Amino acid sequence: MTRWKCVCAYDGTGFAGWQxxxxxxxxxxxxxxxxxxxxxxxxxxxxxxxTDAGVHARGQVFHFDAAWGHGPGKLSxxxxxxxxxxxxxxxxxxxxPDFHARFSAKGKVYAYYVRIGDASPFERPYCWTVxxxxxxxxxxxAAALLEGRHDFKALSATRGTEDDDPGGTVRTLRRLQVVxxxxxxxxxxxxxxxxxxxxxxxxxxxxxxGEGRLSADDLQAFLRAGARTARVETAPPQGLFLxxxxxx
Amino acid sequence: MTRWKCVCAYDGTGFAGWQxxxxxxxxxxxxxxxxxxxxxxxxxxxxxxxTDAGVHARGQVFHFDAAWGHGPGKLSxxxxxxxxxxxxxxxxxxxxPDFHARFSAKGKVYAYYVRIGDASPFERPYCWTVxxxxxxxxxxxAAALLEGRHDFKALSATRGTEDDDPGGTVRTLRRLQVVxxxxxxxxxxxxxxxxxxxxxxxxxxxxxxGEGRLSADDLQAFLRAGARTARVETAPPQGLFLxxxxxx
Numbered sequence: 047m048t049r050w051k052c053v054c055a056y057d058g059t060g061f062a063g064w065q066x067x068x069x070x071x072x073x074x075x076x077x078x079x080x081x082x083x084x085x086x087x088x089x090x091x092x093x094x095x096x097t098d099a100g101v102h103a104r105g106q107v108f109h110f111d112a113a114w115g116h117g118p119g120k121l122s123x124x125x126x127x128x129x130x131x132x133x134x135x136x137x138x139x140x141x142x143p144d145f146h147a148r149f150s151a152k153g154k155v156y157a158y159y160v161r162i163g164d165a166s167p168f169e170r171p172y173c174w175t176v177x178x179x180x181x182x183x184x185x186x187x188a189a190a191l192l193e194g195r196h197d198f199k200a201l202s203a204t205r206g207t208e209d210d211d212p213g214g215t216v217r218t219l220r221r222l223q224v225v226x227x228x229x230x231x232x233x234x235x236x237x238x239x240x241x242x243x244x245x246x247x248x249x250x251x252x253x254x255x256g257e258g259r260l261s262a263d264d265l266q267a268f269l270r271a272g273a274r275t276a277r278v279e280t281a282p283p284q285g286l287f288l289x290x291x292x293x294x
Numbered sequence: 295m296t297r298w299k300c301v302c303a304y305d306g307t308g309f310a311g312w313q314x315x316x317x318x319x320x321x322x323x324x325x326x327x328x329x330x331x332x333x334x335x336x337x338x339x340x341x342x343x344x345t346d347a348g349v350h351a352r353g354q355v356f357h358f359d360a361a362w363g364h365g366p367g368k369l370s371x372x373x374x375x376x377x378x379x380x381x382x383x384x385x386x387x388x389x390x391p392d393f394h395a396r397f398s399a400k401g402k403v404y405a406y407y408v409r410i411g412d413a414s415p416f417e418r419p420y421c422w423t424v425x426x427x428x429x430x431x432x433x434x435x436a437a438a439l440l441e442g443r444h445d446f447k448a449l450s451a452t453r454g455t456e457d458d459d460p461g462g463t464v465r466t467l468r469r470l471q472v473v474x475x476x477x478x479x480x481x482x483x484x485x486x487x488x489x490x491x492x493x494x495x496x497x498x499x500x501x502x503x504g505e506g507r508l509s510a511d512d513l514q515a516f517l518r519a520g521a522r523t524a525r526v527e528t529a530p531p532q533g534l535f536l537x538x539x540x541x542x
Contacts, residue, residue, distance in 0.1 A: 055416075168303075170379050170380075
């Protein structure tokens with residue numbers, strides 16, 4: 047058995063999220079379905095983490111174990127040729143036996159796209175459309191406050207399961223960029239790890255600041271309170287892209 | 295009754311082309327369906343021309359007649375709010391009574407996108423993926439030969455109806471740009487009018503030249519012969535965008 051590390055990209059529009067579910071329809075279901083055909087045996091894949099329905103990925107990583115003797119190039123070609131158009135296998139490499147897509151990860155990078163005013167049909171599945179103008183300077187100041195090591199519970203959501211946040215809610219947000227270009231604003235967030243819906247709630251908070259509905263002081267108060275707050279909106283899934291998973 | 299001129303954009307991926315058809319599923323069906331709800335009366339719309347299944351538009355133009363007394367802003371808002379996400383109403387304006395989206399047009403601009411090597415899931419619905427490298431210099435030379443007034447019958451297809459090419463097959467290709475950037479090649483074609491599948495067959499011809507399968511001399515010989523040829527491939531629909539319809 048060899049452990050394989052795969053990088054994949056997917057357009058999340060038509061999927062019920064990453065995670066396998068009864069009835070299928072997830073990205074994991076699609077990839078495991080093709081793997082079973084290629085390998086002739088049911089094979090479980092393990093991702094760096096789940097993405098919600100409608101969320102996209104340019105660099106999701108997963109691993110699996112398989113007895114395959116024809117090298118990574120042929121394995122990659124075999125999986126690729128049978129996948130739906132909305133999933134792309136970017137690379138397949140042999141990994142060390144102790145590599146784990148989730149537990150070996152040292153961090154992740156997400157991007158979130160906001161568009162001010164009516165988006166074209168080509169952008170709509172890939173951004174959050176907001177109708178009011180945004181103040182990028184205010185968003186930048188708020189983003190700077192969020193960077194660093196904080197308890198991000200206020201900017202997370204519960205999955206509704208008992209094992210919510212088993213590792214606590216403190217994370218290090220290494221980078222939170224706000225890049226405004228005309229009617230488009232791109233947010234880039236890098237952290238050692240993200241809580242559930244954390245990027246979408248950061249996006250919701252920054253847009254609220256950009257529209258003047260919340261202040262940077264409000265955000266700081268939410269962080270300090272350390273409790274989930276309904277005053278921060280969760281931005282919709284289609285603006286979110288898992289860009290990269292970082293390993294040593 | 296007022297005549298209204300509309301500019302619209304659509305992602306053609308999920309549609310059976312522009313033209314209304316039994317059973318629905320076309321862009322025209324979707325827009326006419328919403329118009330009937332807004333206006334309370336069945337209203338036929340007339341486009342600058344059809345686009346095939348899978349072809350996209352950033353600037354398709356259509357007109358219709360309606361007794362609507364609340365101005366173009368409210369008409370636009372009413373239609374927009376009820377359209378699927380893959381169709382966008384870009385503008386709605388009052389037109390002169392003799393304006394006709396098709397017969398008043400003085401020209402059209404199309405773009406065609408080619409991608410060399412595996413495209414991401416975000417690009418795949420919007421380009422033609424070719425696996426061999428392309429020689430942009432050879433494509434540029436061939437494009438220059440196609441510009442101007444020619445009989446383009448060799449680079450057209452039959453619709454299979456008796457009224458094929460009622461206006462003849464001579465057209466003036468005012469501009470045929472080849473813009474290569476890394477692994478992407480964009481073709482931009484502007485003409486006084488286009489024959490059926492003409493842009494997709496021009497794209498197929500230029501890619502064949504770029505791959506070295508056809509020469510510029512071959513293309514000239516095809517044009518001179520003035521007959522449809524199986525040696526030119528029709529590029530797939532998803533790379534094609536109707537960019538703009540030109541009026542006086």
